[in-house]
Amino acid sequence: MTSPQTITPDEAPVFYxxxxxxxxxxxxxxxxxxIYLMSDCLIFAILFxxxxxxxxxxxxxxSPKDLFDLKLVALNTTMLLLxxxxxxxxxxxxxxxxxxxxxxxxxxxxxxxxxxxxIELYEFHHFIEIGATxxxxxxxxxxxTLVGTHGLHVTFGTIWLVTLMTQVAxxxxxxxxxxxxxxxxMFWHFLDVIWIGVFTFVYLMGMLR
Amino acid sequence: xxxxxxxxxxxxxxxxxxxxxxxMTGFALSVILTAIPFWLVMSGLIESKQxxxxxxxxxxxxxxxxxxxxxxxxxxxxxxxxxxxxxxxxIIVVVIALAGSLWVMYHLNTNMMPSVxxxxxxx
Numbered sequence: 001m002t003s004p005q006t007i008t009p010d011e012a013p014v015f016y017x018x019x020x021x022x023x024x025x026x027x028x029x030x031x032x033x034x035i036y037l038m039s040d041c042l043i044f045a046i047l048f049x050x051x052x053x054x055x056x057x058x059x060x061x062x063s064p065k066d067l068f069d070l071k072l073v074a075l076n077t078t079m080l081l082l083x084x085x086x087x088x089x090x091x092x093x094x095x096x097x098x099x100x101x102x103x104x105x106x107x108x109x110x111x112x113x114x115x116x117x118x119i120e121l122y123e124f125h126h127f128i129e130i131g132a133t134x135x136x137x138x139x140x141x142x143x144x145t146l147v148g149t150h151g152l153h154v155t156f157g158t159i160w161l162v163t164l165m166t167q168v169a170x171x172x173x174x175x176x177x178x179x180x181x182x183x184x185x186m187f188w189h190f191l192d193v194i195w196i197g198v199f200t201f202v203y204l205m206g207m208l209r
Numbered sequence: 210x211x212x213x214x215x216x217x218x219x220x221x222x223x224x225x226x227x228x229x230x231x232x233m234t235g236f237a238l239s240v241i242l243t244a245i246p247f248w249l250v251m252s253g254l255i256e257s258k259q260x261x262x263x264x265x266x267x268x269x270x271x272x273x274x275x276x277x278x279x280x281x282x283x284x285x286x287x288x289x290x291x292x293x294x295x296x297x298x299x300i301i302v303v304v305i306a307l308a309g310s311l312w313v314m315y316h317l318n319t320n321m322m323p324s325v326x327x328x329x330x331x332x
Contacts, residue, residue, distance in 0.1 A: 030287075030288065031288045031291055031292060034292045034296075038295050038296065041299050041303065042303065042306070045303040045306050046306060049307050049310035049311065050310075053314040070247065070250065070251050073247075077243055081239055084236075085235075088235075088236075089229075089232070092228070092229055189280040189281050192280070193276045193277070196276070200266065200269035204250045207250050208250060208258050208261055208262050
C-alpha cells in the first residue's frame with residue numbers, strides 16, 4: 001500500500017458483524033430439523049435404489065405376487081394417513097392453547113401409529129413364518145431393509161410422541177414444547193410422504209410386475 | 210443485510226402453520242390419490258400394465274406434492290426460502306442417485322447376462 005493513511009480507522013470498512021444480534025431461542029430449529037429430514041430422505045433414496053436394483057432377484061423364491069396382500073397394505077396406508085390428519089388436528093388445537101384437546105389428538109395419533117406398526121409386524125411375521133425371510137433372496141433382503149427402516153422410523157416417532165405427551169402434561173404448552181411438537185409434526189408427515197413411495201414402488205408396482 | 214430485514218424476519222414466525230381448511234383439503238386429496246392407485250391395481254381395470262404403472266406413479270407424485278403443501282406447509286417463503294432450497298437440492302440428489310443406480314445396474318445386468326455355456330457350469 002502506497003498511502004495507508006488515506007483510510008482513517010474511523011472510516012475503515014467493516015466486513016463482518018461487530019456484535020451478534022439477538023436470536024430468540026430455537027428460532028433456527030425448524031430449518032435445522034428440515035435439513036435433518038432431507039438427509040433422512042437421502043437414506044430412503046438409497047434404500048429405494050437398492051430395492052429398484054435388487055427387487056426382481058427372487059432367487060427362485062417368492063415374488064411380490066405370492067406374498068403381498070394389497071388389502072392389508074391399503075389398511076396400513078389408511079392408518080398412517082389418519083394418523084397424519086389427527087396430528088394436524090393436534091397442531092391446530094395447540095395453536096388455540098387447548099392442552100386437553102392437544103393431548104387427546106396426540107394420543108389418537110399414537111394409537112394410529114401403533115395400529116400401523118402392529119399391522120406391519122403381523123405382515124413381517126407372516127412372511128417369516130412361510131419362509132420368506134430376509135435371507136431368502138435379494139428381493140426380500142431389500143424389501144425388509146426398506147420397509148423395516150420406515151417401520152423403525154415410525155417406532156421412534158411413536159416413542160418421541162409419548163415423550164412429548166409426558167412433557168406437555170408436566171410443563172404445558174410452553175414455547176419449547178410447541179417447538180418440539182412442530183418438529184415431530186414435520187417428522188410424522190415426512191414419514192407419511194416416504195410411505196407413499198413405499199406403497200407405490202414396493203407394493204403396487206410389485207403386483208404389476 | 211439491513212436491520213429492517215432482520216426485524217421483519219423475526220416478527221414473522223419462521224415456519225407457517227396450516228388451518229383446519231387446509232388440513233381437510235390435504236386429507237381429502239390424499240384419500241382420493243391413495244384410493245385411485247389401489248383401486249386401479251386391485252381391480253385390474255386397465256389392461257396395459259405400463260399404463261397402470263404410469264397412473265400409479267402419477268398419483269404418487271401428486272400425493273407427495275399434496276402432502277408437501279398441505280401437511281408440511283412448504284412454500285417458497287418459509288425460513289426465507291431456505292427450506293425450499295434444501296428440498297430442491299435433495300430432490301436433485303435423489304433423482305441422480307435413483308436414476309443413476311437403476312440405469313447403471315440395468316445395463317450391467319444386460320451386459321453380464323450369463324450365456325448358455327456359462328449356465329451349464331452353474332451349480
